[in-house]
Amino acid sequence: MISFRQIFRRRRIYEDMAEEIQAHLEEQVDALVAEGMTRADAEAAAKRHFGNVTRIEEKGREAWMMPNLERLLADLRFALRRLVASPGFSLTAILTLAMGIGANVVVFSLLNGLILRPLNVPNPRNLWQVSRGRHGGDSQSWPDFLDFRDRDSSFTGLMAYRTLGAGMAAGTSTVRSWGYATSGNYFDVLGIHPALGRFFDASDIHGLGSAPLLVLSYDFWQTEFGGRQDMLGKVVKLNEHPFTVIGVAARGFYGTNVYFAPDYWMPIVNAQQVTGWSDFCCRDHYGITVMGRLKPGVMPQQADQALNVVATQMGKDYSKDEGLILDVRRPGPAGSPNDPTEKSLLGMMLLSALVLLAACANLASIFAARAADRAGELAVRMAIGASRWVVLRQLLAEAILISLAGGAVGAFWARLLLGWLSQWKRFSSLPTRLPVIPDGSVYVLAIALSLGSGILFGILPSRQIWRTDVVQAIKSGYAWSESFRRFAFRDVLLLLQITVCTLLVTAAAMSIRGMQRAMHVPLGFDPQGVTITQGDLSMAGYTGDTALPVQKRILADAQSIPGVTSAALADFVPFGLGGADWFVYRWGTTDFIPAHMAFAATTYLVSPEYLHTAETPLLRGRNFTWHDDKAVPNVAIVNQTFARLLYGKQSPIGRRFDLWAQAKYQIVGEVADGEYGSIGEKPQPMMMMPFAQGTGSYLSTATCLVVRSNLPENQIAAALRRTLRKEAPDVPFSLESWKDYVDASMMFDQAVTIVLAALGLLAVMLAVTGIFGMASYSVSRRMKELGIRIAVGAQQRQVVQAMLRRPALLLCGGSVVGIAAGLLAARVMERLGAMVTPWDPLVIIAVSASMVLIGIAATWAPARRMLAVDPARLLREP
Amino acid sequence: MTNDPKSEQRDLFRGALEMMILQSLRRQPMHGYALVQHIRQRSNELLQVEEGSLYPALQRMLRAKLVRAEWQISSTSRRVRVYRITRAGLRHLEREMASFDQMLEGIHLVLAPVEP
Numbered sequence: 001m002i003s004f005r006q007i008f009r010r011r012r013i014y015e016d017m018a019e020e021i022q023a024h025l026e027e028q029v030d031a032l033v034a035e036g037m038t039r040a041d042a043e044a045a046a047k048r049h050f051g052n053v054t055r056i057e058e059k060g061r062e063a064w065m066m067p068n069l070e071r072l073l074a075d076l077r078f079a080l081r082r083l084v085a086s087p088g089f090s091l092t093a094i095l096t097l098a099m100g101i102g103a104n105v106v107v108f109s110l111l112n113g114l115i116l117r118p119l120n121v122p123n124p125r126n127l128w129q130v131s132r133g134r135h136g137g138d139s140q141s142w143p144d145f146l147d148f149r150d151r152d153s154s155f156t157g158l159m160a161y162r163t164l165g166a167g168m169a170a171g172t173s174t175v176r177s178w179g180y181a182t183s184g185n186y187f188d189v190l191g192i193h194p195a196l197g198r199f200f201d202a203s204d205i206h207g208l209g210s211a212p213l214l215v216l217s218y219d220f221w222q223t224e225f226g227g228r229q230d231m232l233g234k235v236v237k238l239n240e241h242p243f244t245v246i247g248v249a250a251r252g253f254y255g256t257n258v259y260f261a262p263d264y265w266m267p268i269v270n271a272q273q274v275t276g277w278s279d280f281c282c283r284d285h286y287g288i289t290v291m292g293r294l295k296p297g298v299m300p301q302q303a304d305q306a307l308n309v310v311a312t313q314m315g316k317d318y319s320k321d322e323g324l325i326l327d328v329r330r331p332g333p334a335g336s337p338n339d340p341t342e343k344s345l346l347g348m349m350l351l352s353a354l355v356l357l358a359a360c361a362n363l364a365s366i367f368a369a370r371a372a373d374r375a376g377e378l379a380v381r382m383a384i385g386a387s388r389w390v391v392l393r394q395l396l397a398e399a400i401l402i403s404l405a406g407g408a409v410g411a412f413w414a415r416l417l418l419g420w421l422s423q424w425k426r427f428s429s430l431p432t433r434l435p436v437i438p439d440g441s442v443y444v445l446a447i448a449l450s451l452g453s454g455i456l457f458g459i460l461p462s463r464q465i466w467r468t469d470v471v472q473a474i475k476s477g478y479a480w481s482e483s484f485r486r487f488a489f490r491d492v493l494l495l496l497q498i499t500v501c502t503l504l505v506t507a508a509a510m511s512i513r514g515m516q517r518a519m520h521v522p523l524g525f526d527p528q529g530v531t532i533t534q535g536d537l538s539m540a541g542y543t544g545d546t547a548l549p550v551q552k553r554i555l556a557d558a559q560s561i562p563g564v565t566s567a568a569l570a571d572f573v574p575f576g577l578g579g580a581d582w583f584v585y586r587w588g589t590t591d592f593i594p595a596h597m598a599f600a601a602t603t604y605l606v607s608p609e610y611l612h613t614a615e616t617p618l619l620r621g622r623n624f625t626w627h628d629d630k631a632v633p634n635v636a637i638v639n640q641t642f643a644r645l646l647y648g649k650q651s652p653i654g655r656r657f658d659l660w661a662q663a664k665y666q667i668v669g670e671v672a673d674g675e676y677g678s679i680g681e682k683p684q685p686m687m688m689m690p691f692a693q694g695t696g697s698y699l700s701t702a703t704c705l706v707v708r709s710n711l712p713e714n715q716i717a718a719a720l721r722r723t724l725r726k727e728a729p730d731v732p733f734s735l736e737s738w739k740d741y742v743d744a745s746m747m748f749d750q751a752v753t754i755v756l757a758a759l760g761l762l763a764v765m766l767a768v769t770g771i772f773g774m775a776s777y778s779v780s781r782r783m784k785e786l787g788i789r790i791a792v793g794a795q796q797r798q799v800v801q802a803m804l805r806r807p808a809l810l811l812c813g814g815s816v817v818g819i820a821a822g823l824l825a826a827r828v829m830e831r832l833g834a835m836v837t838p839w840d841p842l843v844i845i846a847v848s849a850s851m852v853l854i855g856i857a858a859t860w861a862p863a864r865r866m867l868a869v870d871p872a873r874l875l876r877e878p
Numbered sequence: 879m880t881n882d883p884k885s886e887q888r889d890l891f892r893g894a895l896e897m898m899i900l901q902s903l904r905r906q907p908m909h910g911y912a913l914v915q916h917i918r919q920r921s922n923e924l925l926q927v928e929e930g931s932l933y934p935a936l937q938r939m940l941r942a943k944l945v946r947a948e949w950q951i952s953s954t955s956r957r958v959r960v961y962r963i964t965r966a967g968l969r970h971l972e973r974e975m976a977s978f979d980q981m982l983e984g985i986h987l988v989l990a991p992v993e994p
Contacts (some may be wrong), residue, residue: 013940016947020910020959021933027911027956051930059930063937 010064012721017060025050050196054646055385075397082398089370090402092769093363097406097453098357098413101763105414105438105446108197111345113436115334120192120252123293127256128300129335129737130158130290130307133325138336139286142268142279144314144321145183148290151310154303157189157291163260167272167539167732168235170224172541177238178257178431179264181271181279184211189293190256196221197232197247200267206281211267218251221261238266240541240730254433257514261433276538276701279803284321284583284594286844290696291331293653303328323593344748345828348755351504355759355766356449358500360457361493362766362773363402368461368490371395371778392462399458400451408451411443414738463489487869491806497816500692501767502818502851503825508760509843511753514680518746524639524674525614525740526575531716532709533724534577535733537701544699550727551703555607557723563711568609569691571700574676575741577734578702580606581862582695585658586646586683588806592660599645600697601638603677605700610688611637611671613708621653628690630697635690642685663696665689678745700786705727706738713737772856775807779862786866787874796867803866804859815851819844895927896944897978900963900971903945907962909952910936921945936961944970 026045032042041311047053065071082557083090118124128147131138139217140148145160152158161182168177180186184202191197195218204211215235216225225231226267235242243266254261279288294303307326312354314321329335370379378391415438422436440527451809513624538549551569556569572579583597610616645651652667659665665687673683705724709716717735724733729873782803902908902916921955939945944967952958963971965967 013937016949016959017933017937023909023956023958024911024929027958051928056930056933059934060937063934063941199970353882 010061014057014061018057021050021053021057029595037249037699038398040868052385053383060235072397073395075393076401079393079398083401084410084812089366093366093402094406094409096359096362096769097403098409099444100352100356100410101407101453102410102414102417103351103413103755103759103762103862104356104441104449106417107345107348107352108445109414109418109436109438109442111342111349112439112442113434114332114347115342115793116441118440119256119258119331120254121256123191126293127190127291127331128294128303128328129331130326131329131336132286132329137286138289140288141283141285142288143283143318144324145158145290147290147314148307148310148326150790151313152307154298154306155292156295158187158290159183159186159189160268161186161256162264162268162279162288162585163257163262164271164275165536167536168224168263169240169730174732175202175224176535176539176734177259177263179266180262181239181266181268181274184267184269184664189213189291192250192253194247195250196200196229197245199247199265201247205267205269208269209273210269212241212243212270212273213246214238215247215249215265215266216245216252217249217255217261217263221248224263239274239276239539240535241270242468243270254435256331258435259432259433263431268875272740274538276543283318294328300328315364319591319593322593324522332636344829347825348752351507351756351759351825354500355504355762356764357451358497358763360453361496363453364457364460364491365490365770367399367457368775371461387737395462396455396458397745400454403450403454403457404447404454407446409609410450411438411446414438414446417860437790439688460489460493490705490774491810494774494807495810497763497767497770498811498851499818499821501763501854502815502847503822503852504756504760504763506819506822506843506847507825507829508753508756509847510757510822510840511749511829512841513840515746515749515753518679518749521675521679522672523574524672524676524744525616527575527742528773529710530613530706530738530739531713531720531735532573532576533573533705533707533720533733533735534736534815535703535724535728535731537703537728537731539732540728540730542701544694544701547703548699551691554703554723554727555609558707561707561709561716561719561723563716564707564709566609566613568613568706569607570610570704570706571605571691571702573604573614573704573741574602574674574737575738575745576704579677579693582659582687584642584687585660585682586647587656587658589658592658598657599685601687601696603640603695604688605691605694606688610706613706616663616671616674619670619672620651620720623665623669624688625874626692629692630694630699632693633664634663634693634696635668635851636665637671637688639671640668640673640685641683642687643667643670645685679742679749703731739866764850768854768858771807771811771855772862775804775859776862776865778806779803779866783869783874786869787825787871790869791871799866800863803834804863807859808855811851811855818869819847822847893978896939897971897974898925899932899935899939899961900967901975903961903963904968904971904977907960909921909958909960911958913961939967940972942966943976969976
């Protein structure tokens with residue numbers, strides 16, 4: 001290490017050395033003169049013999065420096081001065097990179113938060129979810145869970161939970177809240193500790209309804225109860241049933257789903273009080289998530305095998321478990337083979353990496369041009385003794401400075417965007433969360449990307465430096481040998497930019513067209529002008545049968561609101577919160593086990609006004625009436641897909657089917673197919689049942705009021721809230737426009753389209769500046785040649801041709817490759833579930849046209865400049 | 879200048895150059911020009927010390943406190959910077975020479991003609 005004093009002494013030391021070398025040279029000269037040389041000859045000879053004084057002094061000084069650090073600082077200082085000297089260039093370069101790196105940071109944060117980062121529990125890699133095989137669902141039934149727990153030996157512990165929603169009354173108001181109903185060992189299996197109080201465990205559970213205990217989530221405790229310490233031991237009511245708060249979970253523990261953060265946890269033995277239905281009854285009521293810890297040394301494949309031995313036994317023991325297949329998978333979207341999140345994020349990662357690559361290509365050619373413009377200066381540097389490495393280091397320092405600044409700006413705006421995204425809730429009534437706040441690994445990636453791209457676009461132009469012939473370069477007017485005669489390196493860079501640009505523009509255009517088409521797909525109902533309020537009367541202690549009169553009163557009140565054109569009741573609605581699927585069996589089935597079912601159908605309980613209110617056209621048969629109730633045989637209205645699956649081309653009217661032994665149905669009407677869960681989904685079988693008749697005579701407390709009106713949204717919302725407060729004061733209701741629900745279902749596709757469009761726009765900007773840069777650079781380099789051509793009589797057309805042929809060729813080549821790649825990428829995206837239009841000539845025409853426009857826009861100014869050349873003046877100039 | 883073929887040789891002899899400088903200075907203090915002449919003469923003109931290596935080497939040795947330098951007026955009434963060896967320089971020289979001797983002996987043994 002060198003001391004401070006040394007740093008101050010250094011100037012002195014360096015001066016001493018310089019003086020001493022000078023004295024050495026003089027002594028040498030004197031000696032040579034003494035041998036008989038002339039003084040001039042002697043001076044030249046002495047200098048020749050001594051070598052490069054500057055270089056030797058520098059080497060001598062290095063003995064006193066921390067050479068690498070000081071060299072680095074000097075290089076950075078110099079680079080900074082140069083960048084400040086050309087602020088326009090620096091700013092453009094930094095912004096270009098900021099967007100490229102920012103896009104990568106955003107996409108990687110999503111990937112990291114949703115896929116890569118495990119759940120926030122100890123030893124998360126050892127937590128596995130048990131699901132029903134590749135083609136089955138992720139959820140289990142409670143009786144099956146008990147069998148896994150008792151018969152399987154590869155887990156140290158298996159726990160189960162389901163989500164539920166309930167009205168929580170604490171003090172005066174009731175809020176809609178969401179929680180987990182869990183097996184007693186939930187927290188023990190996870191191995192976590194509470195922030196306050198205690199968790200419940202298996203010893204608290206003594207049978208159905210025995211443990212009315214509640215553990216609050218940290219966030220819920222803070223927001224609803226102000227973080228009060230005295231909450232422990234307090235009683236809160238869930239759907240009118242008292243629960244005792246015994247603990248608060250640790251901060252940062254958001255349950256075991258990635259997207260859904262519960263407000264509290266309760267023992268599942270007490271869930272029936274709250275929800276009004278049993279989770280324990282049936283082997284074919286799936287809705288429970290099962291997770292466990294594997295025993296040390298047990299591999300997931302071994303666990304699969306062991307579980308399937310159990311499944312085979314269970315299939316023999318219980319007819320409903322026939323054909324049961326089990327596997328273990330990682331919890332969350334990462335483990336689910338049917339979840340598109342991971343694949344689409346990987347796809348987006350690839351695209352944003354491409355954009356960054358295009359940005360690097362763009363900057364590389366600008367840097368090459370800047371280096372070429374400095375040819376003379378750099379040659380002088382090398383001539384007076386700077387090694388190529390020194391010059392290269394300078395260029396690299398400039399590139400890395402730019403890239404780090406770009407990375408910092410990019411990471412900054414990415415962080416803003418992600419912060420906003422993680423706070424964002426589409427529906428205030430659902431505790432969804434997007435855990436996408438960047439962590440350390442994201443910032444490491446940002447720094448790595450910055451350095452990587454800096455080195456990439458800094459190194460590429462350095463090939464020029466390496467091949468420089470100093471003697472040639474030092475002559476004035478020397479153009480760096482990166483000639484325009486052959487297919488040059490810069491051409492490759494430009495081709496890359498154009499290809500990436502076209503690819504992204506094509507993919508974005510196909511995705512936008514796909515969205516456009518999806519918007520015009522018949523929904524089977526018209527959500528425009530319809531308001532949906534959803535709540536569950538069980539939250540105020542009602543049962544299905546006692547709820548019906550209240551529901552009817554709510555409907556009557558809603559119908560009488562001035563401005564309401566039509567209103568209806570349902571248990572759920574398409575695209576709304578929640579829903580039900582029922583297994584449909586052919587008429588005459590005797591053995592109601594899942595292996596024998598025809599299909600599962602989306603099921604709605606609707607009042608007779610529903611078809612009119614939703615504007616769902618009845619194709620044939622009759623609508624329901626309020627006389628279709630529990631006193632008369634069950635009837636149903638089905639959609640076309642349902643009818644086709646069960647009866648082929650024949651009319652379904654009057655035909656019959658079963659749901660279970662006591663639930664036999666006759667079809668009275670048929671409606672057109674529609675969309676029920678997501679836009680662009682494959683046609684789903686759907687059936688409707690009379691609201692007053694219920695499903696197999698089970699009425700529902702789920703209350704969904706569908707109101708069509710011509711009032712402004714806030715007026716109808718206020719009127720409906722008044723009605724609901726009057727009829728069901730203790731039940732929290734959500735209230736949204738149906739249009740918003742439908743739009744929300746397209747959120748994923750919209751996000752993909754927006755990302756594609758943003759990346760595409762960025763790529764377009766890169767392509768324009770890239771082509772512009774190349775064209776204008778080529779024009780300015782060949783001004784003299786142009787002057788000669790024009791002077792000897794070349795036509796304007798010929799000159800333009802000569803100048804712009806290469807950019808035009810590159811544009812065409814890049815566009816063709818890019819469109820082909822874009823079409824291919826769109827196919828892949830479609831397979832991942834994104835809405836992409838199939839083969840669409842309009843897209844190709846539009847993309848080609850925009851590439852031509854880009855070409856014209858980018859070459860316009862250079863071409864003008866070229867044509868305005870005055871050959872006489874140009875030729876006179878040196 | 880970096881593609882000067884001699885530059886590689888210079889670096890090869892860094893340790894040797896330092897030893898020669900220290901040994902020369904042990905005999906008597908002298909300045910840079912004199913060092914070059916001295917080494918050339920002592921080696922019967924076999925060794926030519928490059929000034930390009932000498933001055934950086936002297937700076938390194940100054941930094942390591944193996945030598946000390948002061949400005950003096952020479953016998954030819956020039957202002958010269960005279961180097962002298964320090965105690966640490968002496969120790970360093972002895973250590974280096976011992977290991978150099980060992981190495982030479984080893985090389986010698988290996989290169990010795992094969993006995994019949």
